Amino acid sequence: MPSSTTRSDIEIDQLSKVFGSGDDAVRALDAVSLTIPENEFFTLLGPSGCGKTTLLRMIAGFEQPSSGAIRLGGSDIADLPPNKRPVNTVFQSYALFPHMTVAQNIGFALKMLGRPKAEIEATVAEMLKLVKMEPMANRKPSQISGGQQQRVALARALAPRPRVLLLDEPLSALDLKLRKEMQVELKRLQGETGITFVFVTHDQEEALTMSDRIAVMSAGKVRQVGTPREIYNHPADRFVADFIGDTNFLTATVEKANGATARVRLPSGHQLDAGLPTGLSPVSGDEVTLVTRPEHARLATEGPLKGTVENAVYFGTDTHIHVRLDTGDLFILRNQNTTSAAALPEKGDPVAIAIPDGAVRIVRS
Amino acid sequence: MGKRNFSVASLPGFGTIAIITFIFLYLPIVTLVVYSFNEAASMSRWEGFSLRWYEAALANRQVQDVSIRSLVIAGWAATLATILATMAALATTRNERRFPGQTMIYALINQPLMVPEIVTGVALLIFFAMIKIATGYQGLGYLIAAHTAFCIPFAYLPIRARLETMDLTLERAAADLYATPLQAFRHVTLPLLVPGILAGFMLGFVTSLDTVVITEFVKSAGQDTLPTYMLGQLRRVVTPEMNAISTLFLLLSLIAVTVFFLLSRKKA
Ligand SMILES: Nc1ncnc2c1ncn2[C@@H]1O[C@H](COP(=O)(O)OP(=O)(O)OP(=O)(O)O)[C@@H](O)[C@H]1O
Ligand SMILES: [Mg+2]
Numbered sequence: 001m002p003s004s005t006t007r008s009d010i011e012i013d014q015l016s017k018v019f020g021s022g023d024d025a026v027r028a029l030d031a032v033s034l035t036i037p038e039n040e041f042f043t044l045l046g047p048s049g050c051g052k053t054t055l056l057r058m059i060a061g062f063e064q065p066s067s068g069a070i071r072l073g074g075s076d077i078a079d080l081p082p083n084k085r086p087v088n089t090v091f092q093s094y095a096l097f098p099h100m101t102v103a104q105n106i107g108f109a110l111k112m113l114g115r116p117k118a119e120i121e122a123t124v125a126e127m128l129k130l131v132k133m134e135p136m137a138n139r140k141p142s143q144i145s146g147g148q149q150q151r152v153a154l155a156r157a158l159a160p161r162p163r164v165l166l167l168d169e170p171l172s173a174l175d176l177k178l179r180k181e182m183q184v185e186l187k188r189l190q191g192e193t194g195i196t197f198v199f200v201t202h203d204q205e206e207a208l209t210m211s212d213r214i215a216v217m218s219a220g221k222v223r224q225v226g227t228p229r230e231i232y233n234h235p236a237d238r239f240v241a242d243f244i245g246d247t248n249f250l251t252a253t254v255e256k257a258n259g260a261t262a263r264v265r266l267p268s269g270h271q272l273d274a275g276l277p278t279g280l281s282p283v284s285g286d287e288v289t290l291v292t293r294p295e296h297a298r299l300a301t302e303g304p305l306k307g308t309v310e311n312a313v314y315f316g317t318d319t320h321i322h323v324r325l326d327t328g329d330l331f332i333l334r335n336q337n338t339t340s341a342a343a344l345p346e347k348g349d350p351v352a353i354a355i356p357d358g359a360v361r362i363v364r365s
Numbered sequence: 366m367g368k369r370n371f372s373v374a375s376l377p378g379f380g381t382i383a384i385i386t387f388i389f390l391y392l393p394i395v396t397l398v399v400y401s402f403n404e405a406a407s408m409s410r411w412e413g414f415s416l417r418w419y420e421a422a423l424a425n426r427q428v429q430d431v432s433i434r435s436l437v438i439a440g441w442a443a444t445l446a447t448i449l450a451t452m453a454a455l456a457t458t459r460n461e462r463r464f465p466g467q468t469m470i471y472a473l474i475n476q477p478l479m480v481p482e483i484v485t486g487v488a489l490l491i492f493f494a495m496i497k498i499a500t501g502y503q504g505l506g507y508l509i510a511a512h513t514a515f516c517i518p519f520a521y522l523p524i525r526a527r528l529e530t531m532d533l534t535l536e537r538a539a540a541d542l543y544a545t546p547l548q549a550f551r552h553v554t555l556p557l558l559v560p561g562i563l564a565g566f567m568l569g570f571v572t573s574l575d576t577v578v579i580t581e582f583v584k585s586a587g588q589d590t591l592p593t594y595m596l597g598q599l600r601r602v603v604t605p606e607m608n609a610i611s612t613l614f615l616l617l618s619l620i621a622v623t624v625f626f627l628l629s630r631k632k633a
Contacts, residue, residue: 084543093534097535
């Protein structure tokens with residue numbers, strides 16, 4: 001969590017955006033409020049169409065809010081056109097200027113700002129070095145690869161040292177290997193420059209590995225904001241739990257709530273202690289949704305869940321075991337593979353599943 | 366060559382039809398050009414190679430006058446039409462949201478493509494006559510104005526086509542990188558638009574050179590252009606001098622088209 005001493009850089013206050021009007025109005029953003037402190041790697045994560053790009057475009061100034069405010073370092077930027085905002089964007093399509101060389105692209109912003117030639121040259125050289133593109137300074141964008149274009153787009157946006165860098169799915173066009181490299185690279189650049197990054201992705205793994213904090217969005221709303229750990233381990237609702245990582249859902253009945261946990265009873269009669277999200281306090285007898293991660297459960301001879309193995313899928317590092325529970329629900333376990341070829345269950349085997357304390361949480365449905 | 370790839374070229378008769386089409390397109394022109402080198406004064410008999418009709422045409426003061434007038438009018442009209450068409454194309458493609466009546470404006474700009482030329486000619490005749498009486502001005506301005514209006518759609522179409530293939534994100538990126546709207550236009554839009562502008566200018570230029578009907582109605586006495594002069598001559602005597610003039614005219618058009626084609630290719 002950011003300490004209270006860091007200054008907040010971006011404040012988004014009850015921001016809404018409605019496209020169109022009347023019957024075919026689309027509410028792309030619905031009263032979104034976020035605070036992003038300085039120097040943070042902040043990620044907007046959510047499925048397609050949830051309003052991530054719309055939010056970025058409003059911060060950049062390409063789109064006007066329908067209502068609400070955006071403040072940058074404390075001052076409202078609603079009336080500033082894009083060219084007056086200390087915010088730069090790395091576009092999903094890169095949007096490199098095709099008629100300019102790599103160096104000219106990187107120097108563009110400084111040239112527009114009327115900086116002296118020597119300063120522009122020095123910054124361009126520094127940026128080329130930062131993104132390891134020195135040998136290609138004089139090439140045109142059409143003469144470099146997709147990954148290289150991506151790095152140039154990044155250097156171009158970083159060159160004027162913006163306060164905030166907005167990145168709209170900058171890695172989605174890259175192949176897996178390059179993507180992993182660029183993830184590391186981006187993280188390094190953010191650390192070295194100390195610029196606030198607002199990063200958009202719909203890839204939950206990317207979000208978990210790169211971010212200081214994540215906002216999970218769906219249908220124009222922010223569902224949860226938190227560190228990757230908080231989001232993964234303490235999902236606030238069913239949507240977040242489902243969207244981030246693989247999740248097993250169970251239904252249970254509350255026996256007794258006591259603060260941060262609740263005693264719940266499974267249909268099998270077994271009782272478990274389940275964690276509670278903040279603000280939720282169910283009472284005895286309530287039906288609740290439980291979530292548990294596949295890697296936390298394990299096969300056992302005796303346990304609260306019983307079922308039959310449907311499938312065991314080998315994934316190299318681990319094996320995914322699909323169990324059809326006696327209640328009819330599907331439950332997935334992830335077993336780490338070890339060198340000793342421990343016997344894996346086979347299709348049709350009756351099994352029991354044990355869930356350690358603290359591995360089950362109640363979520364809002 | 367996979368069998369699954371259908372190609373019209375594999376249809377029976379494709380070659381024959383192609384050849385007939387090319388004959389239709391080019392045989393008359395080839396005949397015209399060949400007979401411009403004919404020694405004879407008649408159009409129908411070949412009496413050997415000669416450049417005498419070219420000499421006659423080039424020495425003809427009237428031909429010189431009308432040619433220069435044609436070039437002056439085409440130069441002005443194409444330039445003005447290109448500037449106006451560029452502005453119109455920017456206005457109809459470079460807005461984030463379509464403004465009301467945008468399709469209507471598109472149609473209005475292309476008026477000369479839809480209104481019969483003869484109607485435009487008559488309308489201009491009457492309209493300019495009123496202005497002439499009111500102002501007493503008799504100069505080339507009327508022809509330049511009429512040609513400019515007529516050339517706008519020809520200049521507009523390639524410019525608009527070019528703009529439509531240009532990603533709006535580029536201008537957005539420029540604005541994001543602190544370019545004022547004017548700087549974004551100057552450093553991003555305009556350089557990328559150059560091939561479209563050159564193509565638009567070329568089309569406008571050639572269209573103006575070629576326009577007969579409108580010129581015929583608008584011109585004052587002594588304001589013949591090359592095509593109206595040729596038309597006037599053909600009504601009287603037909604000599605191979607006409608072939609020579611036509612060939613030179615063709616050459617001029619070809620050079621204009623080629624130059625602009627090469628220029629726009631280099632820029633693209
Ligand atoms: N200019 C527009 N006019 C009308 N509706 C729009 C416009 N731009 C976006 N929308 C709608 O707003 C919603 C949010 O769109 P947005 O582009 O922000 O989604 P996104 O989260 O970036 O999705 P993706 O991951 O697919 O890029 C969508 O339903 C979209 O159809
Ligand atoms: Mg998007």
